[in-house]
Amino acid sequence: MTDRLGPIPFDSMTPAQQAAAQTVIDGPRGALYGPFVPLIRSPELMLAAQQMGEYLRYRSAIGTRLSELAILVTARHWNQQVEWAIHAPIAAQEGIAQHVIDAIAARRVPEGLRPDEQAVYDFCSELQRDKGVADATYAAALHLFGEHGVTDLMGLNGYYTFLAMVMNAARSAVPPSMAAPLPE
Template structure:
């Protein structure tokens, strides 16, 4: 597949694009990569997206381990190779087990050891596949994470779906990774 919206040299960017790109480069990501490569074509959209993503990825109310799990479920639902290549190793580093990651990649329900991981998985899968969350799962998530955490979990699913749509349409190539590519 051809990368439809590949990297742009910084010098070729408009002033607005340079400002938006520099904000990403100066932030916790440290570089313009992944979804921000195609998004730079719309600097205001990219700036808004990266600000939301910075919060959801690095400071969500459910914590980094569960955030990374939600990202993997979303990446799998959208067959999103870039997000999988980036986030499967990060999820592993934050304590998501290799068996859980492999099961998600295979579209199988993992044999969870931790209840909070099973809850996040169920919540995310229902939201993606049914476009809603059943009462029992919602109540369990509310009890475990509070309203703030539940809203952040919904936001993580929505944000990473947005990124998946952008990169799937742009045909953004996955970076090299220790994670095996998703089968599609």
């Protein structure tokens, strides 16, 4: 499949696109890649998205390890290869066990999750699959993470669903990765 909204050379961008791109490049991401490649066509949308994503990815109330787990569940639900290629290696680096990553990739329920990982996996899986979360699942997440954490967990699911939709529709090119591609 052809990338519908591939990279734009920096010198071919409008001034608004250049300013937005530079904001991402100067931030913790260090480069314009992944979802920001198609989103640069709408600089204001991209800036709003990157600001939300910067918070959720780097500073969420549930921490980076659990945020990465939530991202993987979302990427798998949306068959989003770019998100998977970027975040599966980060999840492993942050302490998500490889057998858990492999199970999610294969659409199997992971075994041996820590209690906080189980709460995140259950919450995200239900929210993605059922478009809501059962009372018991919500209560378990609330007990572990509080209202701030549960709100950030909902935000992670929504934000990475948005990015998955953008990249799936744009047919964004998958970057080289240490992670195996998601199986069909």
